[in-house]
Each structure stands twice: as structure tokens, then as C-alpha cells.
Amino acid sequence: MSGLWDVLVTVFWGLVTLSLLVFVHEGGHYLAARAFGMRVTEFFLGMPCKLRISHKSKRYGTEVGVTPVLLGGYTRICGMEGEVDELQGQALHLLVTRGSICAEDLAQALGCDHDRALGMLLVLEDWASCRRQTYTGDAEVDDYHIAFDDLERDAELRTEYDRDHDFSATGVSAIGEPRQLDMGADDLLALERSRTYLGGSFWQRAVCLLAGPTVNLVLAWALLVGVLMGFGVQVGVNTNQIGSVEPGSLAEAAGLTAGDVVDSIDGVPVTDWLTLGDAVDDALATGQDFDIVYEHDGRAMTTMVDVPDGQTVQYLGVSAPVRTQYLTFGQASLVAFDYAGQVLSFAVRLIVPTHTMEVLGQSSSVVGISVMASEAARSGLETYLELLAAVSMSLGFMNLLPIPPLDGGKILIEVVQAARRKPVSLKVQNYISYAGLAFFLFVFVMALRNDILNIVMG
Numbered sequence: 301m302s303g304l305w306d307v308l309v310t311v312f313w314g315l316v317t318l319s320l321l322v323f324v325h326e327g328g329h330y331l332a333a334r335a336f337g338m339r340v341t342e343f344f345l346g347m348p349c350k351l352r353i354s355h356k357s358k359r360y361g362t363e364v365g366v367t368p369v370l371l372g373g374y375t376r377i378c379g380m381e382g383e384v385d386e387l388q389g390q391a392l393h394l395l396v397t398r399g400s401i402c403a404e405d406l407a408q409a410l411g412c413d414h415d416r417a418l419g420m421l422l423v424l425e426d427w428a429s430c431r432r433q434t435y436t437g438d439a440e441v442d443d444y445h446i447a448f449d450d451l452e453r454d455a456e457l458r459t460e461y462d463r464d465h466d467f468s469a470t471g472v473s474a475i476g477e478p479r480q481l482d483m484g485a486d487d488l489l490a491l492e493r494s495r496t497y498l499g500g501s502f503w504q505r506a507v508c509l510l511a512g513p514t515v516n517l518v519l520a521w522a523l524l525v526g527v528l529m530g531f532g533v534q535v536g537v538n539t540n541q542i543g544s545v546e547p548g549s550l551a552e553a554a555g556l557t558a559g560d561v562v563d564s565i566d567g568v569p570v571t572d573w574l575t576l577g578d579a580v581d582d583a584l585a586t587g588q589d590f591d592i593v594y595e596h597d598g599r600a601m602t603t604m605v606d607v608p609d610g611q612t613v614q615y616l617g618v619s620a621p622v623r624t625q626y627l628t629f630g631q632a633s634l635v636a637f638d639y640a641g642q643v644l645s646f647a648v649r650l651i652v653p654t655h656t657m658e659v660l661g662q663s664s665s666v667v668g669i670s671v672m673a674s675e676a677a678r679s680g681l682e683t684y685l686e687l688l689a690a691v692s693m694s695l696g697f698m699n700l701l702p703i704p705p706l707d708g709g710k711i712l713i714e715v716v717q718a719a720r721r722k723p724v725s726l727k728v729q730n731y732i733s734y735a736g737l738a739f740f741l742f743v744f745v746m747a748l749r750n751d752i753l754n755i756v757m758g
Contacts, residue, residue, distance in 0.1 A: 304442050305344070307672035309674055310671055310673075311572070311670060312674075313670060313674040313677050314666060314667075314673055315370045315371070317343060317687070317691060318666060318670075319370045319371065319372055319373065320696075321519075321585045321688070321691060321692050321695055322372035322373045323372070323373035324515055324519055324697060325373075325513070326343065326373045326512060326516060327377045328345045328511035329377065329508060329512045330375045330377075332507055333375070333377045333508050334360060334463075334508075337462070337495060338377055338495070338496055338497050338499075339361075339374060339377070339427070339428045339459075339463070339495055339496055341374075341376045341378060341460040341461060342374070343362055343363070343364045343374075343429050344365055344373055345367040346367030346369045346370045346373060347366040347371050347372055347535065348367065350375060350538040351370045351625075351756075352365050352367045353366050355364070360458035360461065361462075369653070374455075375383055375579065376392055378426060378427045378495075378496045378497060379496025379498040380426075380498075381424065382419070382426055382492075382726065383415065383423070384423060384498070384670055385418075385423070387410050388423065388489055389484075390404055390410055390421055390485045391410065391417070391424065392485065392492060393484070393485040393488050393489075394410075395430055396451050396453075396488065397480070398478055399450050400433075400449045400477045401447065401451065401478065402445050402447045403418035403421055403443065403444040403445070404416040404417070405458060407444075407573065410512075414754060416476070418443055424589065425497075427493075428459060429450070429451065429459070430448040430450050431451065433447045449475050449476035450475070452467060452472065452474055453472065453473050453529055454466050454467055454469060455471030457488075458495075458688030461495075462495050473677060475620050482676060482747075492614060505543065505698055506711055509710050509711050509714070510700075510707065512699060513697070513707055514696070516696030516699070517634060517640070517692075517696035517697070519689075520636075520693035520696065521633075521636045521637075521640065521689075522613065523686075523687070523688055523689035524632070525632040525633055525636050525683070527682055528627045528631070528636070529628070529629065532624040532626040533624070533627065533681040534622040534624060535619070535622060535624075535700070536573065536619075536622055537621045537622065537623055538572045538574060538620070539574045539620070540561055540563070540570045540571055540576050541560070541561045542561075542620075542621070543558060543618075543619050543621030544619045544620070545558055545619075546615060546691040548617075549616065549617020549618075550607070550613065550615075551617040551618045552603050552615055553601045554605045556592070556594065556618065557577070557596070560595065560596050561595040562576055562592060562594045563593045563600075564579075564592070565579035565580060565590065565591075565593075566590035566591060567591075568582070568583075570582075571653060580618075584614060584616065587607060587612070588607060589604055589606055590605055591604050591605075592604075601638065603606070603692075622679055623687070635677060639698075643694055644697050646659060646662075646694075646697050647701060648698040648701075651702075654725055660743060660746040660747065660750075661745065661746075662750075663746065663750060664746040664751055665744055665748040667748060667752070667755075668751035668754065670756065675686060683689060703740075704732045704735075704736045705736055708734055709732070713732075752756045
């Protein structure tokens with residue numbers, strides 16, 4: 301029973317740690333998207349699931365909540381999926397003026413095939429321009445006959461997901477209600493597109509993608525600085541007093557205990573920890589037994605260290621006393637930035653072929669992170685916050701790698717599109733993403749292998 305409990309505790313802390321950090325990551329994307337006026341329909345802790353607890357924002361229309369599948373989180377930013385068809389404007393115009401339309405009717409009106417018409421409606425659904433009707437009862441409706449309703453719109457054609465929408469004024473059309481328009485299909489499409497991710501400038505889209513990793517990095521930095529300032533760090537004191545004695549060591553066998561003050565080692569005077577260390581090294585290098593003169597509870601005493609014959613011994617088994625040093629904001633920030641540099645170097649070496657296997661040999665999967673999170677939680681708040689900072693830092697830098705479907709990979713595609721002045725086809729993006737997913741599946745398998753070996757082998 302205790303073994304099962306340990307597993308449940310490990311899973312719990314793994315879920316809490318990863319879900320919290322992924323939720324924070326997605327929160328960065330959400331805040332950036334909303335700042336640029338992009339529609340965001342959902343922002344959830346947990347993966348997509350029909351079972352959910354949520355609240356819908358009256359101001360932005362975004363559904364915010366939690367699902368029971370606590371394996372991360374997600375944000376649905378409109379306009380990040382699908383390709384815009386050359387007939388998209390006409391499809392949108394028909395949807396708004398009719399109030400409701402299905403793929404079959406749209407195909408007939410535009411003179412295109414049913415699949416193409418359905419694809420255009422799905423793009424508009426992703427833009428939060430419409431929603432499909434739900435059907436109850438025994439009747440089955442195929443994809444081509446499912447009706448898509450236009451959303452409620454105010455006088456400026458803003459929906460519930462748009463900033464500053466006003467449904468209390470005149471000129472409002474209800475869900476699925478036909479509406480007269482004083483603009484053409486192209487102008488309507490441009491207006492609707494401007495309220496999505498696609499309508500943002502290159503820099504707005506780049507910032508939106510960068511926001512997730514950036515929030516993770518800022519959180520990691522804040523946690524590290526907070527821990528270093530609030531809990532401090534243990535630093536050794538340069539004194540000739542023994543701070544601790546390692547069990548089973550030569551020092552313990554000689555009767556030395558924590559708090560003893562060493563005066564000389566093998567006849568060499570000792571005044572601080574530096575001279576003590578040098579004297580110990582010299583004495584051990586001879587391979588012979590030697591005496592230590594020390595004070596115990598104010599009494600002068602002498603003991604002999606018995607060095608095993610024929611063996612090379614490098615450690616006496618004593619440590620210096622330590623004290624807690626609380627760092628200033630500047631000092632803590634420098635330590636945090638130095639650690640960030642080390643994590644960044646580790647992440648970059650992952651995609652350098654000559655270092656990939658070396659990095660993979662030191663990597664952990666979600667299993668290893670769960671075990672570490674559980675152990676850190678048992679050790680106390682300070683240790684857990686340090687681990688949270690480390691994982692958040694890794695998550696931030698890993699997501700900046702230029703490999704789709706990571707944020708860094710999406711930014712790379714945005715750069716390529718800006719340089720070419722035309723979009724990269726969805727087909728090409730999918731192929732690149734499949735290659736990236738295959739690479740990270742390999743990384744996951746290797747990391748999982750490391751975790752299993754470490755857990756089984758101890």
C-alpha cells in the first residue's frame with residue numbers, strides 16, 4: 301500500500317508542477333494575443349475535455365477554466381489554423397448576409413466542391429466568426445449539411461470575442477440572423493481577419509509567440525531571485541573549527557566531532573580552513589598515520605588518524621562550518637542570469653549534432669521531473685521553488701528552439717514568410733512539424749530511458 305501511495309504522490313506533484321508551468325506559459329500567449337486585439341476563445345488549465353469547470357468573460361468572450369486532464373494547458377487563439385481560400389471573403393459575406401449556411405449550400409452558391417466549401421467554413425469557425433449548430437435526437441447530419449450560424453454582432457460587426465463590443469446599442473444582429481452589409485466581400489474579410497492572429501503584423505505575431513517562453517523565463521528568474529534573497533545560500537566559514545564529520549570516515553574513527561577546533565595536523569600549525577585543508581592533503585599524501593592536536597569543549601586533546609596501509613586516501617571526512625548568507629537583489633539577479641546562461645547552453649547543444657547524444661544522456665522526461673518534484677516537495681518549500689524555477693527555465697528555452705511545432709519553430713516560419721513576402725503553405729508547415737514531432741519523440745524516449753535506468757538502478 302505504501303508503494304502505491306508513493307506512486308500517487310509522485311504523480312500528483314508531477315501534474316501540479318508541469319500543469320502550473322504550462323498554464324503560465326499559455327497565459328503569456330493569452331495576454332499577448334488579447335493585448336493586440338486577437339480573438340481568444342478558450343484559456344484552460346488542463347488539456348481539452350468535455351468535462352470542465354469554466355467561466356466566460358463578458359468583456360472578451362473567452363472561456364477560462366480547468367479540465368480534469370491536468371497534463372498542461374492550452375489557449376485557442378483565433379486564426380492560427382488552416383489556410384485562407386481565395387473565395388474566403390465571398391464565403392464570409394454569404395454567411396453574414398444569410399445568417400446561417402451549410403457546406404452544400406455554400407458550394408452551390410460559389411460553384412466549388414463540397415470539401416472546399418467545408419474547409420472555408422472551418423476556417424471561419426477557427427476565426428470565431430461562426431459556430432456550428434448542434435443537433436439532438438436520432439437524426440444524423442453529415443458534415444456537408446451541418447449549418448454554421450453567424451455570431452451575434454454589434455453595429456461595427458464586432459462579436460463577443462472582440463474588444464469594445466457593444467450589444468446594447470442599435471444595429472445588433474442576433475446569432476444566425478441575416479444582416480444587410482454596406483461593404484464588399486474583400487473589405488469584410490479584411491475587417492474580420494484584422495481581429496485574428498493572421499491579421500496581426502509580423503512583430504505582433506512574433507511577440508505573441510515569444511510571450512509564452514518569456515513568461516516562463518521571467519517566472520524562473522523571479523523564483524530564483526526570491527529564493528536566494530529569502531532563504532539565502534549556505535557558504536563555508538574560513539575557520540579552523542570543524543563544521544561536520546562524515547559518517548564512516550577517518551575523522552570519525554579518530555574521534556573528531558563537529559565543533560572541535562584543530563590546532564595542528566602532523567605538527568603543522570592550523571589557523572583557518574585553508575591551512576587545515578593544505579595540512580590534511582600533505583599528511584594524507586605520505587600514506588602514514590599522523591596526529592591531530594585539537595580542542596574539544598575547551599580541552600586540549602590529541603588523536604591519531606589511522607591511515608589504512610597500502611591505500612590511497614584523499615579525504616579526512618570533515619567539512620567547514622557554514623552560515624546562511626542572504627543575497628542582495630543585484631547579487632541574486634547575477635546568479636539567476638548565470639544559471640540561465642547554463643540552461644540556454646544546454647538547450648542549444650541539444651540541436652547541435654555533435655552534442656545531441658551527450659545532452660540526451662543528461663535529460664529527464666516527465667517521469668523524472670515528477671520524481672524530482674515529489675522529492676523536492678518533501679524537502680521543503682525552498683527546494684521545491686528551486687526545482688520549479690529550473691523546470692520553468694528549461695521549458696522556456698526549449699520552446700525557443702527553432703523547431704516546429706515549438707514556439708521558436710513557429711517564429712522561424714514567420715521570419716521565412718516575412719522574407720519571402722508570402723505564406724508558407726500549410727502542407728509544408730505540416731511536414732516540418734511532423735519532422736519536429738518525430739525528433740522530440742526520440743528525445744522523449746531517450747529521456748524516459750534515462751529515468752527508468754536511474755529509478756531501477758538507483
